[in-house]
Amino acid sequence: MIRTFFKHLWQSIKNLRRNGWMTVAAISSVTITLVLVGTFLAVILNTTKLAGDLENNVxxxxxxxxxxxxxxxxxxxxxxxxxxxxxxxxxxxxxxxxxxxxxxxxxxxxxxxxxxxxxxxxxxxxxxxxxxxxxxxxxxxxxxxxxxxxxxxxxxxxxxxxxxxxxxGGANTEKIFGMSNVIRTWGLGGAALLLFVAVFLISNTIRITILSRQREIQIMRLVGAKNGYIRWPFFLEGAWVGLLGAIVPSFLIAFVYRIGYVGLQKPLAQQELYLLHPSTFIPEIIILMVVIGVAIGSVGSIISMRRFLKI
Missing domain, CATH: 3.30.70.3040 (Alpha-Beta Plaits)
Incomplete structure (x- = not known):
């Protein structure tokens, strides 16, 4: 069981190398998507916190x-x-x-x-x-x-x-609450759209892999390979794409957030408002980036297998 898993893992890595520029394009798509999604999340979460603090401390x-x-x-x-x-x-x-x-x-x-x-x-x-x-x-x-x-x-x-x-603060306070709602709505909408684009590109990458290995897949079927045995390398390939695409956004968002926190927190503290502290926010956002990356990579693989891998 373990040996089979590592065999699939190695096969998925070979698939990434075999696809070349399509793999690079898919990873780049995930990277750009997660940079923007991470930025949206940082803004949305901090805006929500500031609005909540403001509401509770009016x-x-x-x-x-x-x-x-x-x-x-x-x-x-x-x-x-x-x-x-x-x-x-x-x-x-x-x-x-x-x-x-x-x-x-x-x-x-x-x-x-x-x-x-x-x-x-x-x-x-x-x-x-x-x-x-x-x-x-x-x-x-x-x-x-x-x-x-x-x-x-x-x-x-x-x-x-x-x-x-x-x-x-009357009208100004209400404007801040309204702006917070707009940022949450449009930010989440934009993040969802970007995730859809990333899933589409990953599914295309997996599709090319499937089409290029049609003959090999047919032979595997003839010798009695189970469906799961055939599917696993493609599933892991999508997960790899998502994981690799999450590395750069994680470090970039962590770096930029620390700089932004230092620059913004001092004037906000004078009004007794506080951003999410980097010591708690950064580990959480990194874990979230990795989870989202692997998730959209896996979903992209599943979509592609259902459409192009008839088992």
Whole structure:
């Protein structure tokens, strides 16, 4: 049994060499297909993850009016600017937000802290707005219990006295979700089309092998060779084509993904969004590339054998 299997394996390798340029064409087709499929999968999986993270971490930025000092225990005396008095409206807005249904967490960020964030992400040009020139607002960052509660919570907070506006990204967030759905739909459609093309080319390669060995196959039938004995070399040939075609895409996608991860993760991390980590994504995508390659090679062989190998 084992000896027969290795005999078929060796025969399939000889078939690959015998077909020459058709084998190269089939392997190249699988390579190009898997590069594109791997790219689509990387984009689709990461877009899906980012959209999910964004959906689960949608926060409402509650901007306070410039005249409101909700988080200051003491404020300047309106009658004497040189004197400090207790703030009679201390955390008035905060307590009102707490009473809004479905509010999970409230975090305060002063306008100075907001300016520091902008300076860190957009450059030192924003330092010119430090001090009294700071045009930003004090902000309460509010998290809702569930993503679907965000819109209602934002609407309720926007009506609180002392709130300039409550912003959760509204239209922009919905655009991102819509773009994620478009990428998934068209990406999967494009990947399916490319896989079909690769299967077609592999089946043609196997067909040429079958036609070139018709006489040998007839002799094998005459001497009583079983159907499985005749089919196995062709099946393994298709699997070899798929496996060899998966090698280059696996290394290429791993290399490019590491570079892309390093370049994109830093700005995304500032928004608390994270791509799939290379240590887990790359081994999974390599295994997936090999499985897909062998699968389409095997399917191509089966299709060709059914059509051209009448047993």
């Amino acid at each position: 926060r409402i930025s509650t901007y306070l009016k410039l005249s409101v000092h909700d988080n200051d225990k003491e404020i300047a005396d309106p009658n004497d600017k040189s004197k400090m008095i207790a703030n009679p409206d201390y955390q008035k807005v905060y307590k009102a937000i707490e009473k809004v249904p479905d509010v999970k967490k409230i975090t305060y960020s002063s306008k100075e802290n907001e300016l520091n964030k902008l300076t860190k992400s957009l450059g030192n040009t924003w330092k010119m707005f430090q001090g009294d020139s700071n045009p930003l607002y004090d902000v309460y960052i509010v998290e809702a219990d569930k993503p679907e509660d965000v819109k209602a919570v934002a609407k309720a907070i926007g009506k609180i006295d002392g709130v300039e506006r409550a912003d959760y």
